[in-house]
Amino acid sequence: MSKLFNNIFTVPIALTILLIILKFNFIYLVFHTFAEYFAVFVSFSITLVSYYTFRFTKNRYLLFIGLGYFWIAILDILHTQTYPGMNLYDITTANTTLTFWVLTRVFEASILLTAPFMRHINFSTLKISFSLGILTLGITFLAFLSPLELFITGEGLTNLKINLEYLIVFMLLITLYINRQYIKEFNKTINYAVSLSIILTILSELSFTFYTDMYGVINFVGHILKFLSFWVILQAIIKTSLSEPFSLMQKGASTYNNIPVPAVVVDERGIIRQVNQAALSFIAKDESDIIGKSNHTILHPKNLSYNKCPICQAIKAQEYIKEYEIKDTQRNTFTEYSLSPINYKDDEAIGVVQISVDTTQKRKLQRAMTNQYKLLQNIVNTVPIRIFWKDYDGKYLGANNLFLEDAKLKSEDDIIGKDDFEMVWGETEGQLYRDDDLEVMNTDTPKLHFEELQTNDEGNTTVLSTSKVPLKDVEGRIIGLLGTYEDITNRRNMENKIIEQSETLKHQATHDALTLLPNRLLFTDRLENTILKAKRNSNEFAVLFLDLDQFKQINDSLGHHIGDEILVTIAKRLKKTIREGDTLARLGGDEFTIIIDNYKSLSIISTLSQKIIDCTTQVIEIKDHKLYVTSSIGISLYPRDSEDAQNLLKFADAAMYKAKDEGRNNFQFYSDDMTKKAMQRVTMQTNLSEAIKEENFKVYYQPQIDTKTNTVSGLEALVRWQDKDGNFIPPSEFIPLAEETGMIIELDRVVMKKALSQLEIWRREDVFNGTLSLNLAMKQLQRDDFVEFITDTLKDKNYSAGSIELEVTESGLMQKADESIERLNTLKSLGIKISIDDFGTGYSSLAYIKKLPISKIKIDRSFVSDIPEDKDDVSIVKAIIALAKSLELEILAEGVETKEQNEFMIEHDCHLIQGYYHAKPMSSSDTEKFLKSF
Secondary structure: OHHHHHOOOHHHHHHHHHHHHHHHHOOHHHHHHHHHHHHHHHHHHHHHHHHHOHHHHOOHHHHHHHHHHHHHHHHHHHHHHOOOOOOOOOOOOOHHHHHHHHHHHHHHHHHHHHHHHHOOOOOOHHHHHHHHHHHHHHHHHHHHHOOOOOEEOOOEEOHHHHHHHHHHHHHHHHHHHHHHHOHHHOOHHHHHHHHHHHHHHHHHHHHHHHOOOOOOHHHHHHHHHHHHHHHHHHHHHHHHHHOOHHHHHHOOHHHHHHOOOOEEEEOOOOEEEEEOHHHHHHHOOOHHHOOOOEHHHHHOOOOOOOOOOHHHHHHHOOOOEEEEEEEEOOOOEEEEEEEEEEEOOOOOEEEEEEEEEEOHHHHHHHHHHHHHHHHHHHHHHHOOOEEEEEEOOOOEEEEOHHHHHHOOOOOHHHOOOOOHHHOOOHHHHHHHHHHHHHHHHHHOOOEEEEEEEEEOOOOOEEEEEEEEEEEEOOOOOEEEEEEEEEEOHHHHHHHHHHHHHHHHHHHHHHEOOOOOOEOHHHHHHHHHHHHHHHHHHOOOEEEEEEEEOOHHHHHHHHOHHHHHHHHHHHHHHHHHHOOOOOEEEEEEOOEEEEEEEOOOOHHHHHHHHHHHHHHHHOOEEEOOEEEOOOEEEEEEEEOOOOOOHHHHHHHHHHHHHHHHHOOOOOEEEOOHHHHHHHHHHHHHHHHHHHHHHOOOOEEEEEEEEEOOOOEEEEEEEEEEEEOOOOOEEOHHHHHHHHHHHOOHHHHHHHHHHHHHHHHHHHHHOOOOOOEEEEEOOHHHHOOOOHHHHHHHHHHHHOOOHHHEEEEEEHHHHOOOHHHHHHHHHHHHHOOOEEEEEEEOOOOOOHHHHHHOOOOEEEEOHHHHOOOOOOHHHHHHHHHHHHHHHHOOOEEEEEOOOOHHHHHHHHHOOOOEEEOOOOOOOEOHHHHHHHHHHO
16 A cells, blocks of 8 residues: 555556546446545545554644545535435435535635644644534535525536635635745645645646536536545655655665656765665765775766855855756766755754765867757758748747848847848738748648738838748657748749730630620630539520620721710620620620529510610710610520520520521521510510509409407408409519519509508598508519508508508518518507518528517418328318417418318317308408408
8 A cells, every 4th residue: 555655646547547447438426426426535544544544644734634635525525325217315406416416616716725823733633623523514414405596407417506716716826825925834745736636636626617518528527526636645744654764775775766867865074874776886885895994085077176166165054956967177077966855853963965966078069969950050050941940839949040140130049039020021920921921830830831921110012932841859749840942923924924914815816806895705614614513513605696686787887986985885885784604705896695594484584685775876976976786686585495505506696697587686586486485485574564553453452351259350452453454464574574674563562552442432431441461572672662651551541550561471581581581570560560471481590580560370272282182281271280389370261162171270269260161262342342241
């Protein structure tokens, strides 16, 4: 056992390894139990050693700590036994074991805080033990009968637990300060050990304060630190109480044989009393020829007398000397001496331990190393690149002459100890260099041949090619950084000029000199790349071939210089008209080509083609001429018409000639069917615009039935468009067109005004007093003037905002959710109700639904149509109803067309119904009849 304790590191290292094995190979409870009982064993050991050695140490400071650690061990045992999972006591909460833990640590901190004041008090061991035992008993009763609330299941550690841990840390910091004030009265070993133990305990407490996972690394480290804090105190007590330096000296010289350098014990008269084996080898004499002889005669330089020997005088004065070197001129050797006085009781000196080391060879090595350093420095200074090296703190350790020239320093001595902030580039690049150095050193990753800029104090910037590697000592530890760089400003400038010239030549080869647009070569390349990308992503794109009508006549009549200016003007207009990602090129003459990439619908191609035609027909003023130019466009589609680049261009060219045959100033698709559809789309767009201006729309109303009260709770306003021939155009055709073109905003406002006007009549005649639901397009909601419009409209119609409900689609809301929430909150503040239409089809986030100021959810008809046969739809509808109920929202089912669907909704607590089963959308007159007869 004594051998085990004599080795400071063996036991903690072995036990730590054991705890690591337990931590990562067994359940956490096994690790915790072993870790705590290791600490308990050490606590009892502290008590036993301090108590049984007190009779000859008379150290009341250690005795008080030892008595305290006995009761700390008892409390730690109870903490371990009450830990969740031990099942030794009938405990259902973790607060019992945590109460033991925290109050034990407070108890421990109190012992360490009180101990310095007990060192001169003649206290009774029995009374102190009894008092500490009463405190222990009190803590035990409190922990078992009324534990503190230190942990809440599902929430974690309470503020009380964390604040108590901070209190413990504060008490330990005060203890450190008090011990510092009485440092001269303490044995150095004890002082250092207790201070280290307190620091380890503070770190342990912080670990248990900041950990987030009781099975994590921080918790594990906390237990290890606690064990080590106990172990350090035990080791100090053992060394102080069981070891007396002088008594060890009396056991014989065998103790000193472990010292690998020559050591002798000399009394105050300079007589050698003991000698180790290394000294015998150094002197080359037997022990009998040395013991009792003069230390000066045997071990000191021959050329010095006793009175002039500084070592002899220091021994006589009992002085401490470290590594004092003296030259023996007769032997031409150097010896380094160290003296350490031996004190026994009451600081009474009884001798000196003298260590002698022959440093002759060391001197030779130092001289050789100096020569090697000078040689290395000469080599470094002749290398035609800049070289420097720094320590970990960024301080320069050295540099070659080229580097010193850049830094405007005269010698290496001028740079040593300085950092980059003190260099000529400090204000501009100092912090950048420091951050870069730290990255290399902290990651142990070299950075080679990277470029960086450096600005000197004159404002001149140079380009540097830099390399940095970690600087390591002989043991492989990173101690700094080694770097090199060379000025490559001229080289980089030359390369940039070459690149610039190359880019210029490349641009000239691939672009039209007149319009600066891509030429046929570049257009063909981009067309082929677009085909590859479209194949990879399964996209579609269009090729437009544009030719100016009668352009040759302008050239022939006004000259080519006028024609060139027209081409430049047209090129600029086309560039502004097409989308940013599309490709515009000039093939030659008056021919332009455009790639419309990844279009979503043919209407986009048609609309864009018409915009191009419109932009070319605008007047062009050149000098005194006002010129009008028209254009013909041919369109081919990938992959409908072809998947080959040349064919797509050829087919677009053919379609362009068809446009010219059709009278010019129009566009044609390569496919007649596509042209027909495109023209229909253009026609519908024109008619829709006229219909909106003339407000030529009808508003139909579909009742919303409350099956609980059997009343009409609301009406949804639906737009209908009847053309000049009396035919109704389906909303599925003109609503998407209105949204694409932005006309949905005016269309929405026309419907709102008409519906509110009709509702005002029904209110006045007491026909209907329910809620009017109006569909709100997202583009409408995003308009800055919409809130003002709706406010003015309600005021004009003298209509209550509380009876208005705006329906927004779920998919539309999710496009700009945060912005939509802000706008909808403004509407809600006016008293307007908000509902989500087509719920379940927009993949909305529950987090956003919770934030939305909505009052109603409308189940989309796609989920209702197959109920109750489709089990998936049944599950979805039930889930939507449950969600609405949990959020305290109204729920309405759309598209209810059968008795079974109606009964299913009522059965599952959805009483608001809209659908053909109760009523179809009707004109205002039919709606009024329905309301009066319902």
